[in-house]
Each structure stands twice: as C-alpha cells, then as structure tokens.
Amino acid sequence: MSRTFVGMPPFPTAARAALADTQLRANLAHATTTIRAKRAAVVAELDDWEALRLRAAAIKDDVLLHLDEHLVRLEESLTARGAVVHWARTAEEASEVVAQVARAHGVDEVVKVKSMATQEVELNEHLAAQGISAWETDLAELIVQLGDDLPSHILVPAIHRNRAEIRAIFEREMARVGRPAPADLTDDPVRLAEAARLHLREKFLRAKVGVSGANFAVADSGTLVVVESEGNGRMCLTLPEVLVSVVGIEKVVPTWTELDVFLTLLPRSSTGERMNPYTSTWSGVTPGDGPQEVHVVLLDNGRTRALADEVGRQALRCIRCSACLNVCPVYERTGGHAYGSVYPGPIGAILNPLLKGVGHDEQTDSLPYASSLCGACFEACPVRIDIPSVLVDLRAQVVDAHRSGVPKPEALAMRAAAAAFGSGGRLAAAEQASGLAGRALDALSSLTRRGRRAGGRRLVGRLPGPGAAWTDARDLPVPPRESFRAWWKRTDGGTR
Amino acid sequence: MRVALMVTCLNDAMFPDAGKAVVTLLRRLGVDVEFPAAQTCCGQPMVNTGYLDEAVPVVRSFVRAFEGYDAVVTPSGSCAGSARHQHSIVARRSGDPGLATAVAEISPRVHELSEFLVDVLGVEDVGASFPHAVTYHPTCHSLRMLGVGDRPERLLRAVRGLRLLDLPRAEECCGFGGTFALKNADTSVAMGADKARHVRESGAEVLVAGDSSCLMHIGGLLTRQRAGVRVMHLAEVLASTEGATRAGAAR
Numbered sequence: 001m002s003r004t005f006v007g008m009p010p011f012p013t014a015a016r017a018a019l020a021d022t023q024l025r026a027n028l029a030h031a032t033t034t035i036r037a038k039r040a041a042v043v044a045e046l047d048d049w050e051a052l053r054l055r056a057a058a059i060k061d062d063v064l065l066h067l068d069e070h071l072v073r074l075e076e077s078l079t080a081r082g083a084v085v086h087w088a089r090t091a092e093e094a095s096e097v098v099a100q101v102a103r104a105h106g107v108d109e110v111v112k113v114k115s116m117a118t119q120e121v122e123l124n125e126h127l128a129a130q131g132i133s134a135w136e137t138d139l140a141e142l143i144v145q146l147g148d149d150l151p152s153h154i155l156v157p158a159i160h161r162n163r164a165e166i167r168a169i170f171e172r173e174m175a176r177v178g179r180p181a182p183a184d185l186t187d188d189p190v191r192l193a194e195a196a197r198l199h200l201r202e203k204f205l206r207a208k209v210g211v212s213g214a215n216f217a218v219a220d221s222g223t224l225v226v227v228e229s230e231g232n233g234r235m236c237l238t239l240p241e242v243l244v245s246v247v248g249i250e251k252v253v254p255t256w257t258e259l260d261v262f263l264t265l266l267p268r269s270s271t272g273e274r275m276n277p278y279t280s281t282w283s284g285v286t287p288g289d290g291p292q293e294v295h296v297v298l299l300d301n302g303r304t305r306a307l308a309d310e311v312g313r314q315a316l317r318c319i320r321c322s323a324c325l326n327v328c329p330v331y332e333r334t335g336g337h338a339y340g341s342v343y344p345g346p347i348g349a350i351l352n353p354l355l356k357g358v359g360h361d362e363q364t365d366s367l368p369y370a371s372s373l374c375g376a377c378f379e380a381c382p383v384r385i386d387i388p389s390v391l392v393d394l395r396a397q398v399v400d401a402h403r404s405g406v407p408k409p410e411a412l413a414m415r416a417a418a419a420a421f422g423s424g425g426r427l428a429a430a431e432q433a434s435g436l437a438g439r440a441l442d443a444l445s446s447l448t449r450r451g452r453r454a455g456g457r458r459l460v461g462r463l464p465g466p467g468a469a470w471t472d473a474r475d476l477p478v479p480p481r482e483s484f485r486a487w488w489k490r491t492d493g494g495t496r
Numbered sequence: 497m498r499v500a501l502m503v504t505c506l507n508d509a510m511f512p513d514a515g516k517a518v519v520t521l522l523r524r525l526g527v528d529v530e531f532p533a534a535q536t537c538c539g540q541p542m543v544n545t546g547y548l549d550e551a552v553p554v555v556r557s558f559v560r561a562f563e564g565y566d567a568v569v570t571p572s573g574s575c576a577g578s579a580r581h582q583h584s585i586v587a588r589r590s591g592d593p594g595l596a597t598a599v600a601e602i603s604p605r606v607h608e609l610s611e612f613l614v615d616v617l618g619v620e621d622v623g624a625s626f627p628h629a630v631t632y633h634p635t636c637h638s639l640r641m642l643g644v645g646d647r648p649e650r651l652l653r654a655v656r657g658l659r660l661l662d663l664p665r666a667e668e669c670c671g672f673g674g675t676f677a678l679k680n681a682d683t684s685v686a687m688g689a690d691k692a693r694h695v696r697e698s699g700a701e702v703l704v705a706g707d708s709s710c711l712m713h714i715g716g717l718l719t720r721q722r723a724g725v726r727v728m729h730l731a732e733v734l735a736s737t738e739g740a741t742r743a744g745a746a747r
C-alpha cells in the first residue's frame with residue numbers, strides 16, 4: 001500500500017465529495033444497517049450488558065491511572081518469557097524497530113495480521129521505503145492493499161467496496177503481487193474468499209517474519225491476545241520464525257480475569273457475534289512451537305498526550321470494536337475516508353485530535369465538529385466512552401488554540417451573541433430588529449411570485465452569502481413580526 | 497409551586513407559537529406559569545461550538561432569570577439537556593464558585609415539557625384533541641441526553657382523535673446538530689433528507705417533535721420538497737382542543 005492519509009482536506013470538504021458518491025452511500029447504508037442489527041440482537045441477549053460496560057470502563061480507568069506500573073510489569077513478564085521488549089515514543093521509532101528486525105533476518109517481505117497500531121504508524125510505507133514488502137492477510141485489508149486504496153473502517157476496512165468492485169480489484173491486481181485470481185472468478189462471496197485464500201497461502205508458507213498488533217496485553221503473564229475472524233492471524237502468529245507485535249501502551253490489562261470482561265464485550269460490539277472464531281494468545285517464546293524470536297514494540301505515539309487530557313483520556317479505553325462507527329449517522333453517510341485517518345468515525349473524531357493535539361492543522365481541528373452530537377456512539381460504546389462530551393471539550397480546545405489570532409467571522413458572531421444573550425433587555429432589542437427584518441423580508445417576498453408559505457408563514461428561499469449554508473437545501477421561515485417576549489409583554493402573558 | 501417557562505431563544509425569536517402553546521397547556525392544567533423576562537438563551541450554541549468564555553455571561557443571565565423557581569419547564573429537550581449537563585462545565589470555566597453553586601441549585605429543576613407533564617404534574621391525558629395522522633420524531637437530546645423515553649408518545653396517544661403512525665428509523669438523528677447544520681451543511685442535509693423521506697413514508701400529515709430546532713431543519717427540507725407534511729411542536733398539539741385546533745401556522 002503506497003497511499004496514506006497525509007494531505008487530506010478538512011472534514012467538510014472531504015465529506016462533500018463522499019456524499020456525492022452514490023455507490024459509496026448505498027454500500028455503506030447496506031453494510032452499517034446489517035451490522036447494527038446483528039450487534040443489537042446479540043447485545044440484547046445479555047441482561048447484564050450495562051454492568052459489563054461499567055466494569056470494563058472501571059478496569060480501563062484503573063489501568064490508565066496506574067499505567068506506568070502495569071507496563072513495567074508487562075515488560076518484566078514478557079522478558080522473563082523470552083520476548084524482546086522495545087519502547088517506541090513515535091510512529092517512526094516503532095516502524096524502525098520492525099524494519100531493523102526484518103533487516104537483521106535479511107528478508108524483503110513480511111506477512112501481517114490486521115492491526116490498527118501498524119496502520120497508525122504507517123508501517124507498510126516505512127518498510128516499502130527500505131525495499132521490504134508488507135503483505136496484508138486480512139481479507140478486507142488485502143482488498144484495500146490490492147486496490148491501492150485507504151481503509152475506511154476500523155473493523156471492515158473495505159466496507160466502502162461491494163463485491164463486484166472486489167472482484168474487479170482481484171482480477172486486476174492479484175497477478176501483480178503473487179498468485180493471480182482464478183480465471184473463472186465470480187462475485188459470489190465464497191468464490192472471492194477462496195481466491196484470497198489461494199493468493200495468501202503462498203505468502204503464509206514463505207514468510208520468515210510475521211507482524212501483528214494486539215487487542216490486549218496481559219501484564220502478569222506477559223501474554224498478547226489477538227482476536228480475529230478469518231484464521232489469517234493464527235497463520236501469521238504461528239508459521240513465521242520471527243514475530244514482531246506493535247502494541248499501544250493502553251492495551252494492557254492486569255490479569256486474565258479482566259481480559260474475560262473484554263472478550264465478552266468485543267465480539268458482540270464489533271462483528272455482532274457471541275464469540276469470535278479465532279482468539280490467539282502467546283506469551284513470549286515457546287521452545288519448539290511457533291516463532292522462536294518474539295519482539296514486542298510498546299507504542300506511545302501521542303497516547304501519553306491523550307492520557308494527560310482530563311476529559312479526553314477516556315478515549316484510551318477504546319478496544320477498537322467500531323460499534324460507534326456502525327451506529328453513527330454521520331459515518332453512515334460520509335464513510336471513513338472523510339475523516340482523513342485510519343481511525344474514522346466518532347472515535348476517530350476524538351482520538352486523532354487527542355493523539356496529535358489541536359491548533360496545528362485544519363484537518364485535525366475539523367474532526368471534533370464532524371458530529372451532530374446525537375449521542376448514538378456513547379450509547380453503543382462497550383467501554384462507555386462519552387464521545388459527545390469529549391467532542392464538545394475538544395471543540396473548546398480548538399477555539400482556545402486560535403484565540404490569539406485574528407478572529408474568524410464565527411468567533412465575532414459568537415461574541416456578538418454572547419453580548420445579546422447577556423441580558424434580556426439587549427435580546428429584546430435584537431429581536432425587535434429581527435422582527436423588522438422579518439417584516440421587510442415578508443414585504444419583499446410578497447412582491448415576487450416565488451414567495452411560498454408553510455401554514456400561514458412566509459418562507460425564505462435561497463439566500464446568498466453565509467445564509468446559503470442553510471438555504472441551499474432548506475427553507476427558513478421569515479422571522480415572526482412579534483417575538484414571544486414582546487407578545488408576553490403586550491398581552492401580559494396572554495391575559496389581555 | 498412557582499413554575500417558570502424557559503421559552504428558549506429560538507422559540508422566542510422564531511417560533512413564539514410553541515411558547516404560547518406551553519402557556520395555554522399549563523394554564524389549562526392549573527399551573528400559573530411565569531415568564532422571567534431576564535431570560536435569554538441556555539448557552540448551548542456557544543458551548544457546542546467551543547466558545548466556553550462566550551457562554552459564561554449567557555449562563556450567568558440564565559441563573560439570574562431562573563433562581564428562586566421550584567421548576568423551570570422548557571419546550572426543548574436540547575436546551576433542557578444543555579442546562580442540566582453543560583452549565584456546570586461553563587461554571588467551572590468561569591472560575592466563579594458562586595456561579596457553580598447557583599448552577600448546581602437550578603440545573604436539576606429544569607424539565608423538558610414531557611418530563612414536566614408526566615413526572616412533575618403526573619398527567620398523560622392533558623385533555624387535548626387533534627384529529628390528524630401524526631408521526632413523532634424523538635429528538636436526540638431528549639432521547640439520549642435526558643432519557644425522556646416514551647413520555648411524549650404516551651402524551652400523544654392520549655390526545656383525542658390523534659392517530660400516531662410509526663416513523664421508520666425514528667431514533668436516528670435528523671442532522672440538525674446546532675452549528676453542525678452550517679459547518680457541515682452537506683452532511684446535515686444528507687441526514688435530514690433521509691429523515692424527511694422516512695417522515696413521508698410514515699404517511700403522516702403532521703410531524704411532531706419536542707425541539708423547534710430539529711423541526712426547523714426537517715420542516716425546511718419538507719417544504720423545499722413540497723412534501724405536503726407540516727411540522728408542529730409537541731406543545732402545540734397538546735395545547736389543541738376541540739374548540740381551538742392550532743394549525744401549525746407558525747412553521
């Protein structure tokens with residue numbers, strides 16, 4: 001994969017392009033509706049779901065509060081079991097550890113388990129720059145990689161593609177990097193999966209180095225856990241001689257007892273399954289079984305920054321289930337690419353600004369505003385991340401970061417509103433002006449034949465300038481001649 | 497019990513009939529509702545756009561207007577949510593412990609209309625008559641921030657002559673979202689267009705909701721589409737009686 005999200009436009013611009021893609025809209029509506037229904041059904045089966053959510057949130061909060069101790073414990077356990085632990089402050093450092101391991105073994109290719117952390121650090125691009133190919137083996141990641149595309153969902157990165165498009169990608173691209181697609185390929189999902197299986201098999205059997213992330217890291221036993229559906233992960237974790245895992249520092253859980261809670265919550269929240277098909281766990285090196293050289297890269301890359309954010313730190317509870325994406329009405333319409341990150345949707349709208357900081361680039365600063373604050377994400381989140389509250393807090397951070405510069409029209413409007421709303425008297429004066437404006441508009445539109453009414457009220461049609469944002473697609477009623485407050489005063493509360 | 501009407505800035509300036517309907521309704525139920533003239537806005541437009549400093553004077557004026565009342569009733573789930581869940585954030589930002597105390601005192605007394613009717617007054621049948629086919633959109637903040645549940649539907653089911661029709665995907669956001677409607681106008685309209693389609697599919701003559709803001713957005717799309725479905729605030733339907741059916745003329 002050579003494409004990255006670098007240079008993506010701010011959300012409103014990217015969303016506009018995505019919204020115009022009718023095929024994308026149809027693909028997303030179909031996929032998110034299906035997965036939402038599956039999730040709702042399996043969540044409804046558990047009568048203690050809310051208790052589980054509360055427990056999971058409490059466990060993660062406690063881990064984050066004592067993160068230093070848990071990480072040192074994890075390092076000790078891993079080292080005692082024969083793993084080599086690396087600490088990476090940045091994306092660059094993490095990618096370079098993987099590159100060093102690959103170079104040390106003289107390989108020009110690695111096989112990969114689906115992993116958000118390696119996407120985040122742009123590992124594949126870093127390796128490619130050193131002549132090392134990183135083969136994605138998750139079906140959806142393979143589709144994205146072969147199509148020279150970008151992931152648009154945390155769990156199903158090719159959610160924006162339908163099966164006809166996937167068939168075309170396989171037929172066009174597989175031969176370029178390995179075993180070609182079967183000549184008689186159709187867009188039947190079973191046939192598409194078979195084509196991927198045949199294509200990947202030779203890569204699994206050939207690769208000397210495997211690369212993964214981890215869904216969880218158990219501190220007291222030094223165990224990494226990967227949860228997956230296809231078995232490709234199991235292949236990558238067991239067949240190569242060398243295994244490197246890039247793990248965000250927030251993935252640590254104290255013991256297997258806490259792990260149990262998350263293994264109940266994750267599959268139901270993500271794929272809508274009671275249990276995922278494959279759960280792989282490994283603790284360092286097991287002599288004569290599986291990779292004999294095991295590396296673990298513990299990744300910060302902005303996580304300690306997020307941890308320092310009083311309101312935002314709850315985002316580090318995230319277990320990357322993507323339930324929030326699937327229920328989000330914004331995501332359903334724009335898809336993931338508009339968010340300009342491997343972490344799209346509601347969690348991406350908070351995680352990216354928290355990891356990177358706000359006030360530096362327009363794209364990141366646009367993300368906290370990419371939400372109607374409807375709250376569906378909070379309701380679905382298995383670890384109870386109050387995403388709307390974090391979004392609102394981040395918006396304040398964005399505004400505060402720009403307070404010293406030249407004020408934007410929006411800032412001036414807010415200041416004017418604050419002045420008007422500071423007293424009932426000043427507001428009454430402002431409303432009198434709007435009533436006058438309303439009367440003027442009313443008179444004006446009555447002169448044109450295009451004037452329309454809803455009920456007895458005249459409507460404003462298309463307005464120029466800033467008013468266009470509302471009126472391009474929506475009517476607006478002309479302000480009433482008399483505000484409520486003026487009516488109350490005139491009639492003494494409707495009594496005369 | 498001293499009850500204050502918090503009419504909201506939007507109803508005050510744009511949809512005064514929703515406020516008048518609350519007054520009519522509450523008086524019919526024996527509540528002598530007052531309108532503190534010092535009130536302005538709950539501050540949500542500032543808070544949700546990130547302008548916390550600008551929200552401080554607004555929350556101060558809110559506190560000045562409503563302190564001393566036993567209950568504050570408002571025809572808006574969103575503004576009730578703002579008062580109950582966001583004023584403490586603004587108070588913290590102000591660094592004024594006096595404001596924080598006043599907010600803590602007033603916030604829990606703010607009730608969205610359906611909460612006030614069902615929980616405080618204990619009524620579901622408000623004696624209304626509205627012989628029309630209606631569908632109800634549960635606005636996000638009333639549903640997920642306040643948790644009003646099915647209180648509005650219970651009130652609507654008790655209205656004489658009213659036929660309540662199912663709204664497909666009712667709990668999905670309409671896409672208004674305050675300044676989201678302007679800052680992300682394309683996405684807002686895409687969401688609203690789907691909501692308007694579901695409203696048309698419901699077969700209702702009237703779309704009812706508890707927030708004029710969402711109704712302004714959905715209604716603006718419906719009239720632009722010449723959909724022939726009008727929008728009315730919940731208060732206007734509940735205020736309607738056989739003698740005086742409100743026609744939703746305000747929108």
